[in-house]
Structures are given as structure tokens and as C-alpha cells.
Amino acid sequence: MKLEIHQLTKKFGTQRAISSLDLNLPEFHTLALIGPSGGGKSTLLRLIAGLEHPDSGWIAFDDAPIVFEETALLKHRRKLGIVFQSWNLFPHLTALENICLPLFRVHGLSREEAEARSFELLKRFELDKHAHKKPFALSGGQAQRVALIRAVAPQPKILLLDEPTSALDPLMSAEVLELVLELKVEGRHFILATHHLNFAKKIADWIVFIAEGNVLESGAPSQVFDHPRSTLAKQYMTKVLAY
């Protein structure tokens, strides 16, 4: 998959979250966005997801630029699977209903087809005994895995994960990351924002380090982790990997 970003800027008030960002990836499979909090990872991911409008610049997937206009964005979002940090699921629906809702209402499956596919996915990831539980009865890790399955179920072109484990304890994080790895083996495309550097190293074929609203490093994992060029990236890696 090809991703091009040109002179992208996003301001919140006077604060520049993304500042004239350029990125050119001729081919990637799994892209990990790393960097300090508040550096612009989430904002970039949300712009790519079509959940925010840029102030200037453009983004293109496989040479097709994203059109930032509501009808086009709706279509764009329907080709993606998006998972946030937390509170993804709808609390008034069961796990199964949460997965069914977009299949049935957005992607044109019949109710039976949607239920069959949702249940099959829950079963494959050993969550079938929780199918009829509402989110409040699930653990954080279970809920986040259901959210991942909901994002995967419509077979999106690409999955966008915004720090999917940052609200979870280590054991639950492991459960979720395991599922992400399994999805990777299946051959899904990912863009993932994460603080788990080791995980990023393991899963990604391209790493982008973002700080102060800009790309400071972009390259293969070995290059970015072992030979970072910018001092900011160097400091960040040393600090994070020290513990």
C-alpha cells in the first residue's frame, strides 16, 4: 500500500498539532507511529481516518487523495477499520450486536449473515462465550478485542489503531497485542500508533517517529531504532527502552 502526505497542517485553536508534515511511503504493510504523547500521532491517525479536517495539505492512499467532504469521508471511513484507546463499544448493545451493527446497517449484509459472521469471528478468537454480554460485563482486554473484531469484520482495506492498549493493564495489553499479531499474519494492512516500542519493532515494516507535529524519523525498524538521526528520537528511545 502506498501512502503520501503533503504539507499537512492541523491546528487546534492556535496550537499546531500537525505542522507542514510530509511523508512518502511507496510501499508499506504495517506502519507504526511512535513518539512522545502530544506529539501528533493521534491527530495524524484521526486525519487519515477522516475524523478530523486538515487546515491545509493532503493525504493520498494508492494515489487517491482523501476528499475532506462529509459524503466522501463517510465512504472513506467505511473502507477502514478504526479502534481507539478506550470506550469503543456501545454500552447498550451486547458484544455480538456491537459487531453486527456496522455489518448489517452499513455493509449491506442480512441480519443472519451479519450474526453468523460475527459469531464465527468471536469463536475464532475464543470470545464466543461472551457473545451475549454487554460491555460492562467484559474485562478491558475482552472489550478491546471485541472492538478489534468489530473493526475487522467488514474486511476493511486497512486497520487504524490508536494506542489500542494504553488503557489496559499489561496482561490485557498482551491479549490485545496477540490478536493484532494474528491479524497481521492474516495479511491485513495496519497503521498503528503505540507506546509499545518492542511491539512496534516486532510487527511493523515501517516506523515513523513523530514529535512536535512533524516526522522526525521515517524508515525500516532496524534503522529507526538502532540508528536514529534526530536527538529527540534518540532521547525518547533511550528513556523509553531504559525500563
Add this chain to the structure above:
Amino acid sequence: MFGQFLLASVMLVAIFFFLSYNQRSQWEAVWSYRELFLIGWCTTILLSAASLALSLCIGLALALLRRSTIPLCAFLAKAYIELIRGTPLLVQILFFYYVVAHRVGLENRYMAGVIILSLFEGAYIAEMIRSGIESISATQLESAKAIGLTRSQSYRFVILPQALRQITPPLAGQFASIIKDSSLLSIIGINEMTASAQQINSATYSTLEGFLPLAIGYLILTLPISLWSKKLEGKFQYET
């Protein structure tokens, strides 16, 4: 529930007997008018049910207008709500019935009564629905967007079902208010329960006797509703 009702009734009866201790009471005379009272009671129920349905529609429309992205709509809805909530219902009944209803040629006083009551309760219900919608966090709307739902689908499948759970308990409480507020409609000659009690009192030359069944008649309607509302509150609290 039954215990509370019993306690309230016993207290009422005790107060009445204390007040009418030295007077010759007219209970037989009042009893002979029981049919009139029952008709008034049914009228109260019908008026309140019709007003509940209409005020829910008005409330939902006002709440959505209030959240409209068009500033004029939002402003007008807010102005209406403040106007209604800032003036007494009695004043509104007199104004709408003697000024507005006559001007527009609305002669049926029952219909006028339902409309006036609904316009009043609708303003309160609008604020409940609005706060219900706003209590559903922005992240829910965003999640709905992220899975590809349109704006109207997001409201239909995600926001409103959750908001409705939140506002069912206060809404049930509001229904009890509608029942009580409908007593004021007696002022424009609607023969609901309060009006029948007044008629019975004047027809039997009694001062108090008609008001005891009146109070009990209202309690029979409002107590179960307020208890049901409390029960709902507990149930939905657990779920979210």
C-alpha cells in the same frame, strides 16, 4: 409500594377527620355523586395521557432544534423553553385559552387544554432529552462515525437508545407532574377530577368531603408512577 400508599392515605384521612370533627359531615351526600367523580378521574387520565404523547413530540422536536447547528433555530428553541419555564402554568393557561385559542378559533376546551398542557410540559421534557443526549459522551458519536454510520443512523442506533435509558426515570416523574398539573385546567371549565370535586362540594353544601377522595384519586395515579420511576433509576444505574 402499597405500604407507602397506605401510609399517605391514612395520614390524609386522619387530617380530614381532625378538621371535620365538630361538623356534621356529608359523606352520604358525597357518595351519591361518586359517578361524577369517577368521570372526572377518567377525564384526568385521558387528558394526561394525551398531553404526555403530545408533549413528548414537542419535547423531542425542541431538544433537536436546541442542538441544531443553525443558530437561529437553537436560539428560538432556547427562548421558547425559557419563556415557558419562567412563567406560571396558571398564567399560561389563562393567556393561551382566553387570548390565543379564541383568536385562532379553537373552541374545544378539552383540545385547548391538552395543547396548553403539552406546550408547557414539552419545554421541561425538551431539557431532559437534551441533557440525556449530551450525557452520551462525544466518543460514542465518534465511534459511531468510525464504524461508518451516517449522522441520522448514529442518532437512531447509538445516541437515542442510550439517551432514552437515561431519561426514562425523570420522564416517568414528569408524567406524574402532568397528572398533577392537569388539575389547573379546571380553571377554564374542563371537567376533570378537581373540577368534579369542586362541583360535588358545592352541590352537597360541604366544604371538605369532596377533597379527600380528590387527593386519594391523585395519589392512586402518581404514587405508582413515582415508585416505578425510582425502580427504573436503580436498574439503569447498574447497567452503565
